[in-house]
Amino acid sequence: xxxxxxxxxxxxxxxxxxxxxxxxxxxxxxxxxxxxxxxxxxxxxxxxxxxxxxxxxxxxxxxxxxxxxxxxxxxxxxxxxxxxxxxxxxxxxxxxxxxxxxxxxxxxxxxxx
Numbered sequence: 535x536x537x538x539x540x541x542x543x544x545x546x547x548x549x550x551x552x553x554x555x556x557x558x559x560x561x562x563x564x565x566x567x568x569x570x571x572x573x574x575x576x577x578x579x580x581x582x583x584x585x586x587x588x589x590x591x592x593x594x595x596x597x598x599x600x601x602x603x604x605x606x607x608x609x610x611x612x613x614x615x616x617x618x619x620x621x622x623x624x625x626x627x628x629x630x631x632x633x634x635x636x637x638x639x640x641x642x643x644x645x646x647x
Contacts, residue, residue: 537558541551570576603609 538551538555541554542548546554567576567581571578599612599615602615603611
């Protein structure tokens, strides 16, 4: 998250900065999965299911947003769609936290916390 803007500030091409940042995120998340996997704390069946689900949702989202931008000719719609999605998820995360407080659960991940 910090490297992308830093590369842009240093004069890197925006596509190269985005690709570099994405590759570093992939590397760090991959090493975390490997670490947890070697510790035996990964449910590989559930992980495979969610990986396939996320890949399909990513493909559908890319195609839908690409068509919307192509029809309207306005790339600013991507920013608007992203803001709506982030707002939606923040609202639901807050609701989930309130529900946990009402049930007197401090942390839903008690085994990990």
